Every structure is written in C-alpha cells, then in structure tokens.
Amino acid sequence: MEKINAVITGVGGFVPSYILDNEEMSRIVDTSDEWIMERIGVKTRHILKPEEGVGTSYMMTKAVKQLLDKTQVDPDTIEALVVATTTPDYHFPSTASLVIGNLDLKNCFGFDMEAACAGFLYAMEVGAGMITSGRHKRIIVCGGDCMSSMTNYEDRTTCPIFGDGAACVMMEATTEEYGLIDSYLRTDGKGYEHLHMAAGGSACMPSHETVDKRMHFVYQEGRTVFKHAVTKMSDAVETIAKRNNLTKEDIAWIVPHQANVRIETAVARRIGVDESHVMINIEHMANTSGGTLPLCLWEYEPKLKKGDNLIFTAFGAGFSWGASYMKWGYDGDKFCK
Numbered sequence: 001m002e003k004i005n006a007v008i009t010g011v012g013g014f015v016p017s018y019i020l021d022n023e024e025m026s027r028i029v030d031t032s033d034e035w036i037m038e039r040i041g042v043k044t045r046h047i048l049k050p051e052e053g054v055g056t057s058y059m060m061t062k063a064v065k066q067l068l069d070k071t072q073v074d075p076d077t078i079e080a081l082v083v084a085t086t087t088p089d090y091h092f093p094s095t096a097s098l099v100i101g102n103l104d105l106k107n108c109f110g111f112d113m114e115a116a117c118a119g120f121l122y123a124m125e126v127g128a129g130m131i132t133s134g135r136h137k138r139i140i141v142c143g144g145d146c147m148s149s150m151t152n153y154e155d156r157t158t159c160p161i162f163g164d165g166a167a168c169v170m171m172e173a174t175t176e177e178y179g180l181i182d183s184y185l186r187t188d189g190k191g192y193e194h195l196h197m198a199a200g201g202s203a204c205m206p207s208h209e210t211v212d213k214r215m216h217f218v219y220q221e222g223r224t225v226f227k228h229a230v231t232k233m234s235d236a237v238e239t240i241a242k243r244n245n246l247t248k249e250d251i252a253w254i255v256p257h258q259a260n261v262r263i264e265t266a267v268a269r270r271i272g273v274d275e276s277h278v279m280i281n282i283e284h285m286a287n288t289s290g291g292t293l294p295l296c297l298w299e300y301e302p303k304l305k306k307g308d309n310l311i312f313t314a315f316g317a318g319f320s321w322g323a324s325y326m327k328w329g330y331d332g333d334k335f336c337k
C-alpha cells in the first residue's frame with residue numbers, strides 16, 4: 001500500500017474588527033507605546049468586544065466558512081473538525097460542536113483540545129494522525145482564542161500582550177511527498193506555577209471569592225516564561241531540522257508562536273535563519289494563543305510555494321512546546337487569482 005501523507009490544502013482566518021492600539025492601552029494601564037514595542041513588539045490587537053455576546057466559536061465559524069468558500073470544497077465531505085483553544089465558549093459542549101452546528105456540517109464529528117499556546121501545533125499532529133491512519137480523507141484543524149476573555153486589564157505585565165483571532169486549515173490525504181513530515185513535541189506540568197489561570201476548573205471552582213480575587217485571568221511570570229520559551233523553541237527547531245537533515249538554507253519559513261518579537265528573532269538567530277524567512281505578524285495580531293500559527297499561515301499564504309520547507313514552533317502553558325516539519329503542498333497565490 002502507498003504511504004499516505006496529511007497535507008494542508010487551504011487556510012481560512014478571522015479577526016474581530018475592533019482594534020485596541022497602544023495609545024488606548026496606555027489609558028487603561030500605566031504603560032506606553034515605546035515600552036510595549038520595545039519589550040513585546042505589539043502595536044495593535046484585535047478584540048472581540050464582550051458586548052457582542054459571542055466567543056471563540058463565532059470567530060472560528062467565520063474562519064471555517066471562509067476556508068470552505070475559497071477552496072470550494074463540498075461541506076458534506078468534511079469528516080472531522082479538530083479545535084485547539086483555551087478559551088472555549090463553554091466548558092461544554094465543545095467549541096467544535098458549535099462550529100459544526102453553525103455551518104451545518106452533516107458528516108462531521110468534532111472535539112476541542114487544549115494545550116494553550118502550543119494547541120495548534122499539537123492539533124496538527126492529531127489531525128495528521130487521523131489522516132495518515134487511513135481512516136479520514138479530509139478534515140479541518142482550527143486554532144484560535146478569545147484571549148481578551150481571560151486578560152486582566154488591571155495587570156500591565158500581561159494585558160498588552162494578548163489579542164483575539166482564529167484560523168484554520170484544510171488537511172487532506174495525499175500519496176505525494178507533501179504535508180506534515182515530523183514532529184518533536186513535549187509537555188512538562190512543572191511549568192504550572194509560572195503560567196496558569198488559577199480558578200474556574202475542577203480544582204478551584206468559581207466562587208464569589210475567586211472573582212473578587214481576580215483568579216479568572218491569565219497569571220504569568222513573564223521573565224521565567226520568556227527564558228523557557230527561547231530555549232525550548234530553539235532546541236525543538238534545532239532537533240527537528242537535524243533529524244530531517246535540513247540546513248538553514250533548506251528552510252523556507254520558520255513559523256513561530258507569536259508571544260514576543262524578541263523570542264521569535266532569538267529562535268531564528270539561534271539556528272541562523274534570516275529574519276526574512278520568519279513569519280512575524282505580532283505587531284498587528286498580538287498573541288492570540290492557539291491562533292498564532294494558523295493566523296501566520298493565513299497572512300503569509302500568498303507567499304508560500306509548493307515544496308517549501310516550513311518549521312512550526314510554539315511554547316505555552318503547561319509547559320507545552322515543540323516543533324513540526326512540514327513540506328508545503330501548493331502555491332499559495334493560486335487563491336489570489
């Protein structure tokens with residue numbers, strides 16, 4: 001039997017229209033455009049305003065709809081929808097089930113998985129496994145978060161970092177040598193203390209006290225997380241490149257999680273790839289957690305060429321991190337014609 005690979009055949013995305021810039025941010029907390037640009041690299045972020053009364057599934061539905069429209073794929077041929085998010089609309093049902101319902105995908109099952117900022121990296125691995133097993137031919141993998149729903153706008157050390165957005169990819173079976181080739185993924189729960197949301201789950205149920213103590217927001221020890229992110233992402237990229245005999249000249253694009261522009265450039269420097277080969281959109285997208293990797297693909301799609309070697313890398317709460325090597329399967333500009 002011929003070997004089956006899992007290849008991406010299209011990208012869709014969505015960001016909310018409201019833009020929160022650094023000038024407005026510096027009226028909310030004691031900060032400045034200069035500090036945020038120098039230390040993080042964010043100028044603006046898209047925000048899903050709470051008064052709109054919608055959550056992550058709203059953004060993902062828009063992203064999947066765009067993907068279906070542009071690829072002209074029959075929605076009834078989508079067999080599964082895998083969603084990576086840390087900000088589901090509800091504890092249950094899953095965000096995936098809401099998206100499937102919104103778009104009336106009749107022959108599809110779906111579920112959410114949570115791995116914070118590494119969510120989409122892990123979801124691609126899960127999705128690719130579903131395809132290469134031979135059990136599914138066409139699925140959609142989504143990543144996205146409504147980070148504003150758990151951002152403490154009284155904490156200047158975290159609130160300038162995050163934004164909202166979602167994107168998705170079509171993943172299909174092929175016998176050609178394209179698609180997700182290799183992954184190096186790791187998780188270590190010892191990172192809990194440095195990056196988490198303390199309340200709202202089964203270990204610490206929501207109560208008046210947890211609300212009063214503002215325990216339903218992102219807690220992050222920035223400097224510690226920063227150091228781990230640079231080291232773990234760089235090591236993972238190096239490992240995956242070596243394991244697949246890729247020199248820096250072979251790498252068309254590094255696709256890094258957009259947590260801090262200093263992390264992205266440090267990872268590129270460490271393996272000697274020029275910044276012009278690194279997807280960076282943090283300046284106008286900020287950190288959308290599970291959304292960063294697919295939103296990069298969404299924006300850079302027109303520049304991608306069939307056969308390009310891409311290395312994805314991410315780091316997030318858990319800690320969870322890793323890198324994946326993908327051979328891109330189509331000329332991205334075909335959707336612009």
Ligand code: UT7
Pocket residue numbers: 030031032035036039040117156157158160161221222223224225226229258259260263287289315316317
């Ligand atoms: O996506 C999941 C993974 N997350 C990450 O990878 C994020 C990793 N961490 C980071 O990106 C950075 O650590 C931050 C952006 C969170 C913080 O940047 P930093 O350069 O590590 O700043 P710091 O926490 O060391 O703080 C330096 C100074 C402090 O003042 P003092 O103590 O030196 O007087 C802070 O109080 O900057 C101050 N500061 C600010 N000043 C103006 C912290 N936040 C702000 C702010 N505006 N927003």
